[in-house]
Structures are given as structure tokens and as C-alpha cells.
Amino acid sequence: MDKLRPIDPMAARAVFDQAGGERVASQDHAGELYERLLDDGFTLSLEIEDGETIYTVVGGDEPEAWLNMIQGISLGLFKAHPDHFALYLFLRKFDRFNEICDEFGIAVPVLPGKASWRDRAMFYLRINASLQEFRRIHGLTPAELCAFLYDFAPHHLAQEQGELPPASKVWFLMGGAGDSSDFEFLDAAGEGSTSYWQGNVDTRRGDILVMWCVSPRSYIHSIWRAETDGFIDPFFHYHSTVWIGSPVKVPEIPFRELAADPVWSRKPAVRAHFQGASGKPVTAEEYDALLRMIKRKRGRMSELPRLHRPDLPDHDDVESEREVEQRLLEPLLRELGYVERDWIRNMPVRMGRGERVYPDYAIGAVQKRGEETARIIVEAKRELATEKQILDAYQQAKSYAQRLQSAAFVLVAREGIWIFLQEKGGFLRSRYMHKSWTELRGSDGLHEVKLVIGKAKSRVWTAAPRVPG
CATH class of the missing domain: 3.10.590.10 (ph1033 like domains)
Structure with a gap:
């Protein structure tokens, strides 16, 4: 049982009746038609108790109702002009649409802000442009695009969710x-x-x-x-x-x-x-x-569900860099959702003039000779107790991250972790998140780190991840 409303057939019919008689010869014409429909609005008749009928305008000066009926509106446009309008059936499931776009290289436009109802209503037009471009590139008919979006792609991405993971927040x-x-x-x-x-x-x-x-x-x-x-x-x-x-x-x-x-x-x-x-x-x-x-x-x-309390070992008696890796870093990576196959330890990387370096951990790595990449680089040190030690480790890890086009790099030591995210194409020494092991053993501290470099985050990383304050 859920509250999700189905496609509104009355909205689909009203839009089809208004749009069906229009001539649409290009995507520019399609955009003009959509904007005109939104600005003019369309009228729906609703029968309520005692047989009374009321009329409501969707669009026009009240574009908010347009958002709730976007599935029916897209259906009416699709039926009227299938070569220029895509069927959109991801109401309240934009996360699934994002997953499909990410997997198949469909450009997702920048999301509109919350405050502008009209910009949000117009967002369908930008989605439609991306889908029509994808259809053109792959030579799909309108019906084949529907089959791709609502049959093939969901089955391709389907995976057993299993039980819910432990609660971190x-x-x-x-x-x-x-x-x-x-x-x-x-x-x-x-x-x-x-x-x-x-x-x-x-x-x-x-x-x-x-x-x-x-x-x-x-x-x-x-x-x-x-x-x-x-x-x-x-x-x-x-x-x-x-x-x-x-x-x-x-x-x-x-x-x-x-x-x-x-x-x-x-x-x-x-x-x-x-x-x-x-x-x-x-x-x-x-x-x-x-x-x-x-x-x-x-x-x-x-x-009643309980918060997950991270089972991270004590850090006080860690005596070597390898112990930092085995006793602190790897358990932390598992808490963040990674498994051993997600990282490569000491991955060989050429750095010019035949020089070869070995980052301690490369997460999400692609080992293509001369074009290696990794989403996250991790450098482990026994201790990072002084500013000079941190600066030296920062410069070393930064050089690896730049070479491997990483979105983030992490320093790990007995004193905790330091996370640096790429910002505007580079890394800044002054911009990082630091967490002690005591903080990481608390669910709130671990959750903050999971939001920044957890596996769920790294899967959908863009070129400009959010930088912690």
C-alpha cells in the first residue's frame, strides 16, 4: 500500500485534445507548444459528492498542479506527437530515472530550485530534450524508447535489495x-x-x-x-x-x-x-x-530498530603503517559499504619518465595501462601528529589523486582520517573533513563520513562532489 497516484487519464485526454491539432515539425516547435500549454493551462472537470461538478485549471497562473499531473500530461503529449515528446513515468521516483541516466550516459539537466514552480514544470522539457537526443543517437523509435525506459533498463539495473542495511542515522x-x-x-x-x-x-x-x-x-x-x-x-x-x-x-x-x-x-x-x-x-x-x-x-x-554502533577497534596500540591499514582502515571501509573487491592495494601507477608509484589503496579503480583511474585514493600513515606530517602526506596523496583523476583522497593514521574532495577541478589544503576514531565509533560521526565517501555516494559521483564545511 502506498499513496502514489496513477497516471491521470483526464489530464492525458485534455492535453491530447489541445495538443493533437497543433503542427509540430521540430523540437523547437515542441518546446513552444509545451510552454504555451503550461502558460495557458487546461481545464479539468471533477465530479464530487451529490453529482456536483467543479472545474479546476491546471497550469496558467497556478503551475503547481501541473507537477502532480506530469505523468498524464506527458502521456497526452506522447500520444499527440510521439516523435517529439517522451512518456515520463517516474513520478516520486526520480532516483530511478537518475540511475538509468547514469548507467546509460543520458545527460541529466541541472535540477531546478525548489522555489520556482514554473521552472520545475518546465523541467520536463529539459528531460525530454535529453531523452530525444538519446533516442536519436541510438536510432530508437518512440515505442522502443518506452520499452527501454520502462522494461529493459529497470531489468538491467534490477538487483536483490535484501534486508535493509544497519541504520546509521x-x-x-x-x-x-x-x-x-x-x-x-x-x-x-x-x-x-x-x-x-x-x-x-x-x-x-x-x-x-x-x-x-x-x-x-x-x-x-x-x-x-x-x-x-x-x-x-x-x-x-x-x-x-x-x-x-x-x-x-x-x-x-x-x-x-x-x-x-x-x-x-x-x-x-x-x-x-x-x-x-x-x-x-x-x-x-x-x-x-x-x-x-x-x-x-x-x-x-x-x-523497534536500533542505531548501528560501528565496531571499530581501539587505535591506541596501533604500532605500524600496516596495522593502520589492517586494523583501522579496512574495517572502516567495510562500515562505509565497501567490500574487498572494491579496492586495490598498492596499485602500480606510472607518473612520467618511467617513474612508478604505488598508492596504498585505490577505490573504484580502472587499470587501463597509461589511463588508470580511481574514484578515491587512500594513504595510510602510522601517525599524523604534526602539521608537517599532514602536509607531506597531503602532497603525496594529492599527486596520486590528480594522476588518477580521483574525486577524493583520504589520509588515515592513528589520529583519525582527513578527507579532501575535489573542488572546481582541484584540491585545497584548507578544505577537508577530519574525524577522530572516537568520533567514527559513534553513529553520527560515521554517517557524516558515509555521506561524503561511502559506497553509495561514490557510485554516482560527479566531477564536483559536495565539499564538507
Whole structure:
């Protein structure tokens, strides 16, 4: 069970009726037609109770409704002019569309900002241009493009998800903010229930989601799990999206109890009465406090998910560079989602005039003679206790990362890790993330690192990864 609406047949029919009589001889003409339809809008008749009919305009001065009906709109345009408009069926699933584009080299336009409804409605036109170019390059008919997008590509990318991974972070979600149907869905939810929700793009699959019902309920309702990583969906009202599932109902925890709790009372969101709190993080300490409240109310503790506590060894007695690699680095890489086949240790790399170097670890490496690449380079040192030691290690790892066109490099030592990300084509000594091993043994610290260099992040790395502050 989920809240996802199907293709709106009335929208498809209305668009087909208006667009079908138009002559479209080129993609430029198609763009002009789409923009004119959006600006003029189209009228839908809706029958409500007692046989009364109301009329609503989609588009025009109210482009927001256009976003929710983009599947039906694209169907109407596709039926009217299949050579110039692509069928778009990825509503609330823009992450899947992104995966297909990434796998098959389809250019994804820069996403529009959240604030401009018109830019978001016009985004279909930019997607359409990319799909039409892909169709042209590969000589596909409109029907074959549909078969590729909705049959071949999903099957090609399909993989067994298996059980949800351990939760590395907790997030706060809100239900009922704009639509009472949220309450109906949450109350009826059971095993197998899933839905899209406003979330945080930094959410990772398996994370824990605390569901708050807004006024007039004003209580914590249930605990969910993230079924997908967070992502932006340009056609979703709230923009940032996550799919949720595996709900566990809990005894109601009203606002007054949270405000009286010694841990939650310090939370800024509580002092703000949860205004705009959907998608905000919940710390490990706050989640532990919430579990204690649920336990006092005799909640089903055995069914509630727990935060993953990273099992990283103590670093104090590490005595050599190799021990840093084996006892600290490799367990950390596994916590970040990598397996041994994802890295190459001491990969030989030519650096000019026959010089050969051996980066300690190359992650996501491609060993093509003379054109080697790696997504991440890792250099391990016994200790990096002084500024000179850090600078020397930085310069060494940076040279490897530049040679291998890496998006990031990492320094690892007994003192912790230093992460440097490529920014505007280069690396800056002053721009890095540092975490001690004590921080990495906490779920919050590990989650921050996972967002920057975790396996899920590295799979879809662009040329300009987000640089930590």
C-alpha cells in the first residue's frame, strides 16, 4: 500500500485534445507548444459528492498542479506527437530515472530550485530534450524508447535489495502538515506499507525515521525505516523525497512529554514546536531518550530498530603503517559499504619518465595501462601528529589523486582520517573533513563520513562532489 497516484487519464485526454491539432515539425516547435500549454493551462472537470461538478485549471497562473499531473500530461503529449515528446513515468521516483541516466550516459539537466514552480514544470522539457537526443543517437523509435525506459533498463539495473542495511542515522518526519490523508495512511499502515515522504536528501537506505503527527494530534506516532536513499524529485511539492517502509506503531508520545524530557527539551526543534522540522536529524542521544519514553509506556521494544554502533577497534596500540591499514582502515571501509573487491592495494601507477608509484589503496579503480583511474585514493600513515606530517602526506596523496583523476583522497593514521574532495577541478589544503576514531565509533560521526565517501555516494559521483564545511 502506498499513496502514489496513477497516471491521470483526464489530464492525458485534455492535453491530447489541445495538443493533437497543433503542427509540430521540430523540437523547437515542441518546446513552444509545451510552454504555451503550461502558460495557458487546461481545464479539468471533477465530479464530487451529490453529482456536483467543479472545474479546476491546471497550469496558467497556478503551475503547481501541473507537477502532480506530469505523468498524464506527458502521456497526452506522447500520444499527440510521439516523435517529439517522451512518456515520463517516474513520478516520486526520480532516483530511478537518475540511475538509468547514469548507467546509460543520458545527460541529466541541472535540477531546478525548489522555489520556482514554473521552472520545475518546465523541467520536463529539459528531460525530454535529453531523452530525444538519446533516442536519436541510438536510432530508437518512440515505442522502443518506452520499452527501454520502462522494461529493459529497470531489468538491467534490477538487483536483490535484501534486508535493509544497519541504520546509521535517525531522522524526524512529519505527517498531516498539508493533507489529512497522511493520518489515514499512517493509521492504516502495516507490514508491507510503503510511501514517498518529505525527507532529507542525506538520508540513507536503512536509516530510522521518527514519524510525528502535527496538530491536532501533536504526538510521535510510529517509527519507520528508509527504503531508499534521499533524493530530489523536481515534480514533488516538497522537493526532497524518501521512500519509507517497515512501520512500527508506538504509544503516543505527546509534545508535552518531549518538552519535559531532559534530552529532547534541549533540542532547538522542540523549542520551535517542530516548525519546519521534517527531514531534520535526530541525534543518537535523542533517539535513546525516545526509546526510554516508549519503554516506559510499554511499547514493543523488540520490534523497534536500533542505531548501528560501528565496531571499530581501539587505535591506541596501533604500532605500524600496516596495522593502520589492517586494523583501522579496512574495517572502516567495510562500515562505509565497501567490500574487498572494491579496492586495490598498492596499485602500480606510472607518473612520467618511467617513474612508478604505488598508492596504498585505490577505490573504484580502472587499470587501463597509461589511463588508470580511481574514484578515491587512500594513504595510510602510522601517525599524523604534526602539521608537517599532514602536509607531506597531503602532497603525496594529492599527486596520486590528480594522476588518477580521483574525486577524493583520504589520509588515515592513528589520529583519525582527513578527507579532501575535489573542488572546481582541484584540491585545497584548507578544505577537508577530519574525524577522530572516537568520533567514527559513534553513529553520527560515521554517517557524516558515509555521506561524503561511502559506497553509495561514490557510485554516482560527479566531477564536483559536495565539499564538507
